[in-house]
Amino acid sequence: MGAYLSEPITKKESSDQVGKNVAYGASSMQGWRISQEPGADSGCTAVVAVLKENELYVANAGDSRCVLCRDGQAIELSLDHKPEDAPEMERIVKAGGEVTSDGRVNGGLNLSRALGDHAYKQNMVLPPQEQMISALPDIRHITIDPEKDEFMVLACDGIWNFMTSQNVVQFVRTRLSQNYENISKICEELFDHCLAPDTLGDGTGCDNMTAVIVKFKSPATATLKNNTVAEVCVTKKRSVSPTAEENNDCIPGENTVNSCKRVKTEAAM
Numbered sequence: 001m002g003a004y005l006s007e008p009i010t011k012k013e014s015s016d017q018v019g020k021n022v023a024y025g026a027s028s029m030q031g032w033r034i035s036q037e038p039g040a041d042s043g044c045t046a047v048v049a050v051l052k053e054n055e056l057y058v059a060n061a062g063d064s065r066c067v068l069c070r071d072g073q074a075i076e077l078s079l080d081h082k083p084e085d086a087p088e089m090e091r092i093v094k095a096g097g098e099v100t101s102d103g104r105v106n107g108g109l110n111l112s113r114a115l116g117d118h119a120y121k122q123n124m125v126l127p128p129q130e131q132m133i134s135a136l137p138d139i140r141h142i143t144i145d146p147e148k149d150e151f152m153v154l155a156c157d158g159i160w161n162f163m164t165s166q167n168v169v170q171f172v173r174t175r176l177s178q179n180y181e182n183i184s185k186i187c188e189e190l191f192d193h194c195l196a197p198d199t200l201g202d203g204t205g206c207d208n209m210t211a212v213i214v215k216f217k218s219p220a221t222a223t224l225k226n227n228t229v230a231e232v233c234v235t236k237k238r239s240v241s242p243t244a245e246e247n248n249d250c251i252p253g254e255n256t257v258n259s260c261k262r263v264k265t266e267a268a269m
Helices: 086-094 163-174 186-195
Strands: 004-018 020-031 045-052 055-060 065-070 073-076 138-143 151-156 208-216 231-236 246-249
Touching: 004 186, 004 231, 045 065, 045 151, 055 065, 065 163, 073 163, 138 208, 151 163, 186 208
Parallel strands: 138 246
Antiparallel strands: 004 020, 020 208, 045 055, 045 231, 055 138, 065 073, 065 151, 151 208
């Protein structure tokens, strides 16, 4: 996790924009984390969403996440990359690393894919995608249903470590129904909700936080154009680290996308 401040920095950097078919709000907050200048061994996770007409493509590397709200239900459109997952652990071990009992790569990172983190990419006989920490993204695709799909949330693990995907969807949906002037205000309230009161716990709520909320306009207020392309992304930067591409189409069903949804140990509320 890194070192903590004596008091959290709760100032937010926020922005909003409205387009023909979507409106979005974005924000970030430092929180309890000590900010450090990036170095040669720094790294970050990334989740990117590209919307072309009604086709949504999501790519992620790491444990930032994209979640779609469909009729009030959370549909996870990305897979958190964690070292203890079987395919990730197999790659880590093959590259000469190990996953410790607390789910960290060589006792350091608690994720298995990221940009940067070159200290974990030193095996000279393996290609980049087969290193202990790989930057190779998973890519998912889903067709947006304007009648059912309300919004999507892209956020870093500082949010998802505290709240389930369904909790976040309910939190955002409730506030969108209140017609906030700026969607970024909902991001800011989400951060305040997740922020730990102190640093005496297990680290939950002590991380920095970034989130983007993208609201889809209903057919009654917008007509999708053939040449419309929207792109948003969230990157989760980290301080200096310790010294087979997938492309699965997601077939939209009733409130679920089987090939995109990771089994969760926590109950969705």
